[in-house]
Amino acid sequence: MPPSTDRPDPAGAPGGEDTPLALDDPAYREAVVELLGAIAYGEISAFERLAEDAKLAPRLEDKVAVAGKAAAEFTRVAPLHERITALGADPFAAMAPFREPIELFHEHTAPADWYEGLVKAFVGDGLADDFYREIAAFLDTDTRDLVLASVEETGHAAFVVDRVRAAIAADPRLGGRLALWGRRLMGEALTQAQRVAAERDALSSLLAGGADVPGLDLAAIGRMFTRLTERHTERMAELGLES
Template identity: 45%
Template structure:
């Protein structure tokens, strides 16, 4: 006799996988931003990045608490994402302070777009919670201001930061595709009765378009 197919994942299971990915992303951001803040050119800039790191930890705490309320061990929910997220950050180590700021901005905005898009396939309560945690906020605007200030002070930075931004978004979109296709609950969520690969390609195309608009607003070429 053949094995019977796995039963469809429940809404809570789908939400838990999404929250696990988000939680590890926020925990990673906290560690990365805390480290990068040491290389800020001024104490003001250092304090700005440190504050953003604290915000990332706050988001991690919200997600961790939500998972615990669902009866799920936050560590177990995050573990499936640890290797791929860590590998992503190993491949995208910034070379200096401005590259750190650009990386924080690109990852913050692209991941926010991705998580909110995935949550759109889930229940209203999950959507509202993800909107609360993942929506662009004051931290995103602060990073944008830092980049604009640097570009205004030295327009020659534009070509280097544009090139770095293209590399970052390429890696980020590859990461989004991997999360969408490799994880057993997020992938079926995106599939939504259709072809999962096509759905993920469509989503990453939309993410790329949004990124391109943000880069244009900064005066950079995506």
């Protein structure tokens, strides 16, 4: 995907020389704490979900691969908590507002079998990671680097693509069901994201911008969601599925 022209120039973003000014802004600090709280609880939830998915694995190799991904997700929580604490906030209080919407998403998208679990981990988590990468462009340098490290690919994607494509080749009917599943994941993810944005003013302000923090206008926000949708389509294609 080509770089977005909607992203601010790093020289004009909150990072670098502007970092102290940005972090001295209470509204910006609150927004960063909320963002890191959302990511941290998302990592914990991903750990729990992947640990459950590992129980559905048809082979021992698959079980080990998914369990390894779960462990990798959990190791990302501590640095996020440390950053929240450094900003003067309680990590558990920062995560609390996001527990309900994230758990609600998982409740509405509980996989029926091993393959739905694989697609959910690849497509659902990928969509969230893409969104956080978009927001990272508006953060101070230290926070931006932490967010990008938190959503860095762990190598699990190649495993998922291999397993799903092999299963579809063996049973082409599976492809239709998983394609519908991928569309449902996209719809549920957007619904919960809109809910969080509506309820968390500080977090949504990161996109809208403020006095010392560049943001996006409505048209640019629309283009951002277009990019997210396009990346979702690309991921579905990687799996051999129609979006």
